[in-house]
Amino acid sequence: MGDLPLRFLLGGAIVSAFAAVGEMFEPKTFAGLFGAAPSVAVATLAVAYGTSARAYVAHEGRSMLLGAAALLVYSLACVVAAKRPGLPVWLGALLGWLAWGAVAFAAWYPLHVLGVEP
Numbered sequence: 001m002g003d004l005p006l007r008f009l010l011g012g013a014i015v016s017a018f019a020a021v022g023e024m025f026e027p028k029t030f031a032g033l034f035g036a037a038p039s040v041a042v043a044t045l046a047v048a049y050g051t052s053a054r055a056y057v058a059h060e061g062r063s064m065l066l067g068a069a070a071l072l073v074y075s076l077a078c079v080v081a082a083k084r085p086g087l088p089v090w091l092g093a094l095l096g097w098l099a100w101g102a103v104a105f106a107a108w109y110p111l112h113v114l115g116v117e118p
Helices: 004-023 030-035 037-051 054-082 089-112
Strands: none
Touching (some): 004 037, 037 054, 054 089
């Protein structure tokens, strides 16, 4: 089981803190945004920092940054698809997923298959 209880407690505390910060801003939908991915990422990095080698923590942080870039491209693709009248929702969602997958794969491949370090 290892560090799972620590991740659970730390993750819950950080999610709660981010959600509380999100409640202070308008619109209230920011509470969900702040309570999700950023808090889990911070908890993961904190536990990794306390239990793992520096190289592992650096790898996790780099992976999170690349994932954020893929999420940004997905979000932009969704905005573009939503502005197109007559485009079916399923097709807009598929195009967003394809855009995300392309960026995520383009970031993942050199790091994990080719072993290229930035």
